[in-house]
Amino acid sequence: MKRRLFTPGPTTVPDRVLLKMAEPIIHHRSEEFGRMFATVNEGLKYLFQTKNEVLTLTTSGTGALEAAVVNLLSRGDRALVVRGGKFGERWGELCETYGVHVTAIDVPWGEAVAPEAILEHLKADPVIKAVFTTQSETSTGALNDIEAIGRVVRETDALLVVDAITGIGAHRMLPDAWGVDAVVTGSQKGLMLPPGLAFIALSERAWQAVERSDLPKYYLDLMKAKKSLAKDQNPYTPAVSLLVGLKAALAMIREEGIENIWARHAKNAEATRAAVRAMGLGIFAKNPSNVLTIVQLPAKIDGKKLVKALDGYGFTVAGGQAQLSGKVIRISHLGYTDDFDTLSLSAGLERALRELGWDVEPGVGLSAAQRVLAG
Amino acid sequence: MKRRLFTPGPTTVPDRVLLKMAEPIIHHRSEEFGRMFATVNEGLKYLFQTKNEVLTLTTSGTGALEAAVVNLLSRGDRALVVRGGKFGERWGELCETYGVHVTAIDVPWGEAVAPEAILEHLKADPVIKAVFTTQSETSTGALNDIEAIGRVVRETDALLVVDAITGIGAHRMLPDAWGVDAVVTGSQKGLMLPPGLAFIALSERAWQAVERSDLPKYYLDLMKAKKSLAKDQNPYTPAVSLLVGLKAALAMIREEGIENIWARHAKNAEATRAAVRAMGLGIFAKNPSNVLTIVQLPAKIDGKKLVKALDGYGFTVAGGQAQLSGKVIRISHLGYTDDFDTLSLSAGLERALRELGWDVEPGVGLSAAQRVLAG
Numbered sequence: 001m002k003r004r005l006f007t008p009g010p011t012t013v014p015d016r017v018l019l020k021m022a023e024p025i026i027h028h029r030s031e032e033f034g035r036m037f038a039t040v041n042e043g044l045k046y047l048f049q050t051k052n053e054v055l056t057l058t059t060s061g062t063g064a065l066e067a068a069v070v071n072l073l074s075r076g077d078r079a080l081v082v083r084g085g086k087f088g089e090r091w092g093e094l095c096e097t098y099g100v101h102v103t104a105i106d107v108p109w110g111e112a113v114a115p116e117a118i119l120e121h122l123k124a125d126p127v128i129k130a131v132f133t134t135q136s137e138t139s140t141g142a143l144n145d146i147e148a149i150g151r152v153v154r155e156t157d158a159l160l161v162v163d164a165i166t167g168i169g170a171h172r173m174l175p176d177a178w179g180v181d182a183v184v185t186g187s188q189k190g191l192m193l194p195p196g197l198a199f200i201a202l203s204e205r206a207w208q209a210v211e212r213s214d215l216p217k218y219y220l221d222l223m224k225a226k227k228s229l230a231k232d233q234n235p236y237t238p239a240v241s242l243l244v245g246l247k248a249a250l251a252m253i254r255e256e257g258i259e260n261i262w263a264r265h266a267k268n269a270e271a272t273r274a275a276v277r278a279m280g281l282g283i284f285a286k287n288p289s290n291v292l293t294i295v296q297l298p299a300k301i302d303g304k305k306l307v308k309a310l311d312g313y314g315f316t317v318a319g320g321q322a323q324l325s326g327k328v329i330r331i332s333h334l335g336y337t338d339d340f341d342t343l344s345l346s347a348g349l350e351r352a353l354r355e356l357g358w359d360v361e362p363g364v365g366l367s368a369a370q371r372v373l374a375g
Numbered sequence: 376m377k378r379r380l381f382t383p384g385p386t387t388v389p390d391r392v393l394l395k396m397a398e399p400i401i402h403h404r405s406e407e408f409g410r411m412f413a414t415v416n417e418g419l420k421y422l423f424q425t426k427n428e429v430l431t432l433t434t435s436g437t438g439a440l441e442a443a444v445v446n447l448l449s450r451g452d453r454a455l456v457v458r459g460g461k462f463g464e465r466w467g468e469l470c471e472t473y474g475v476h477v478t479a480i481d482v483p484w485g486e487a488v489a490p491e492a493i494l495e496h497l498k499a500d501p502v503i504k505a506v507f508t509t510q511s512e513t514s515t516g517a518l519n520d521i522e523a524i525g526r527v528v529r530e531t532d533a534l535l536v537v538d539a540i541t542g543i544g545a546h547r548m549l550p551d552a553w554g555v556d557a558v559v560t561g562s563q564k565g566l567m568l569p570p571g572l573a574f575i576a577l578s579e580r581a582w583q584a585v586e587r588s589d590l591p592k593y594y595l596d597l598m599k600a601k602k603s604l605a606k607d608q609n610p611y612t613p614a615v616s617l618l619v620g621l622k623a624a625l626a627m628i629r630e631e632g633i634e635n636i637w638a639r640h641a642k643n644a645e646a647t648r649a650a651v652r653a654m655g656l657g658i659f660a661k662n663p664s665n666v667l668t669i670v671q672l673p674a675k676i677d678g679k680k681l682v683k684a685l686d687g688y689g690f691t692v693a694g695g696q697a698q699l700s701g702k703v704i705r706i707s708h709l710g711y712t713d714d715f716d717t718l719s720l721s722a723g724l725e726r727a728l729r730e731l732g733w734d735v736e737p738g739v740g741l742s743a744a745q746r747v748l749a750g
Contacts, residue, residue: 003399005399005400005402007402009612010400010401010402010403010612010615011400012399012400013399013400013616018397018398018399019397021396021397021616022393022394022396022397023393024378024380024387024388024393025380025385025386025387025388025563025569026385027380027382027385027691027693028385028570029693030691058433058434058435058438058570058571059433059434059438059594060433060594060611060612060613060614061611061612062593062594062611063433063434063594063611066593066594093593094593097591097592097593098591099591186612188400188612188615194400194614194615194616194617195403195433195612195613195614195615195616196433196571196572196613196614196615196616196617197571215591216472216473216474216590216591217472218437218441218468218469218472219434219435219437219438219441219595220594236435236436236437236438237384237385237435237436237561237563237570238435238570238571239435239569239570239571239614239617240385240563240569240570240571241388241396241569241570241571241616241617242569242571242614242616316402316405318402318404
């Protein structure tokens with residue numbers, strides 16, 4: 001059976017990228033590697049829409065989140081953490097692991113944080129060194145407005161640190177223009193690669209904080225990574241084959257154009273939401289992200305059974321996490337996904353729902369999606 | 376030009392493994408992944424010759440070295456570090472990063488540590504919690520006798536932690552039988568994979584130390600990795616494509632048999648040493664490892680020029696590190712290397728040396744190697 005991947009990471013890897021990664025391995029201290037890595041680094045700056053260096057770590061996304069904490073902060077610092085889902089919670093756990101005092105803004109799952117709430121906290125507690133937030137919360141499908149958050153954080157001395165692991169490459173992100181001091185993504189998301197690499201870009205203000213930071217780090221030391229980058233290298237042996245794939249993926253991103261990629265994600269998300277509503281189901285998030293659609297199911301449909309039923313048609317989607325387990329399914333639009341993939345998924349969802357006894361007229365979701373996509 | 380890789384990591388990846396990694400990506404929470412990972416974990420136990428679980432990290436080898444330190448020790452602990460090259464020094468740097476007090480045994484480059492010296496230090500300072508050493512020092516080509524070191528460390532309560540990043544899969548390593556408490560390797564070494572994964576196995580005593588450890592860790596938390604492993608998963612998204620390749624590489628290792636693999640490395644190393652001596656050059660290490668041969672060059676041959684000359688024939692070898700820069704070349708025998716690869720390299724070395732004006736009768740090194748290999 002033909003399989004189709006609709007999970008918010010790993011996402012589908014284009015054949016063109018897969019085959020590059022199957023080429024014989026090159027040595028990470030060779031000139032050939034240096035030339036390749038220099039091209040990669042230019043491409044990453046384009047993807048991140050930043051003039052700052054984008055540093056590559058051989059870790060999953062969580063490794064780069066930890067790198068942000070241990071390189072920017074010092075023991076006993078205070079941090080403001082936006083917790084509106086599993087990934088916001090991770091920021092809090094990471095800070096606490098290193099003795100950073102956390103003030104949390106708890107946002108109901110599926111809602112975006114109010115920028116004013118962030119400003120109030122920062123004004124009430126001016127010693128807060130950094131605000132940690134998430135662009136697209138993959139556990140709830142909610143999108144935070146990083147531009148608006150940047151505007152309020154810039155009124156203070158705090159650093160703004162954004163987990164854009166799923167956001168980058170799906171949603172507009174302009175770190176330099178918006179005053180984002182640290183932004184993180186991972187390879188298996190909008191970058192259309194297998195997992196194994198993570199990326200972080202720091203502002204000039206953030207680099208000043210790195211110089212003051214006293215938290216322990218070795219493998220995740222960003223100063224070391226920056227020094228190696230100046231020689232088109234990495235401090236430790238990087239995941240070379242993934243970097244070779246990255247070069248090909250970044251070339252595809254350049255060819256399509258970042259604005260077009262954001263627009264494509266918006267259209268696929270909108271079409272999927274239209275299809276879902278036409279099938280009589282709901283959308284969980286109030287301010288839904290274009291990274292993924294979290295489908296709110298009626299009590300009579302078991303989310304776990306729906307994931308299994310979709311699997312029977314070759315579609316891999318994600319189930320709900322934590323309190324959403326069994327109550328939703330999560331459909332990704334991230335990465336290498338086009339109109340016709342979105343229509344295939346809508347068609348599969350119609351059939352899986354009918355299989356579970358939910359009354360859907362064949363074509364009703366498909367037509368709703370097609371009206372958005374063809375419009 | 377056909378290229379041949381003779382560096383001690385990355386090593387050549389077999390086509391069979393490269394092509395597996397080019398298959399469409401699977402989701403790391405799927406049943407298919409779980410079945411694959413379970414097979415991988417059995418294969419890793421065979422490679423490590425241990426009954427204990429082998430944990431997989433998505434990092435390069437240094438990430439797993441750091442994991443050993445932060446999971447086994449606590450702030451203010453004392454550690455004994457064997458420093459006989461660049462990688463021994465890394466153990467010391469890692470310990471100091473986390474406030475662990477280091478006593479160092481400085482071994483001259485190219486020599487092995489005397490097990491008695493370790494015992495003396497441990498007896499003189501019984502509060503030392505752990506001994507950190509290296510099986511094969513890739514910067515010097517020297518082999519430490521881990522079996523003998525294990526014997527003396529077992530007379531004390533200290534833990535024995537071994538960087539076997541290049542050793543595993545090349546040299547006999549029996550952690551359970553020898554009393555090794557933690558042993559580390561990386562994917563781009565004896566495992567014949569691209570870089571991006573690292574592995575660590577802990578003894579029961581080591582797991583007890585993990586429970587007492589208070590050093591900060593999150594991404595490198597081995598307790599979390601162990602809990603996930605029990606469900607055939609990883610705590611964070613692992614490098615899935617590399618794991619798929621790992622399954623294929625471990626199958627090849629099983630087919631050949633670990634004893635045969637050790638014997639193959641011994642033979643290739645011996646043949647290369649014979650060739651090098653027949654060409655009038657020396658071997659740097661006194662107790663040379665079978666992982667790589669470090670060729671000691673006479674003053675009139677510039678090591679950097681020799682690396683370049685070999686490159687002209689398609690051979691990638693490594694130059695000297697730190698004080699050995701320009702004075703040696705490093706030729707790896709690690710991983711997917713057979714008799715005829717060894718002969719090719721010997722032939723290339725003869726030609727490169729002649730190009731640099733060193734008087735070598737064509738075939739003299741080749742014949743010496745062939746006598747070992749055919750014998």
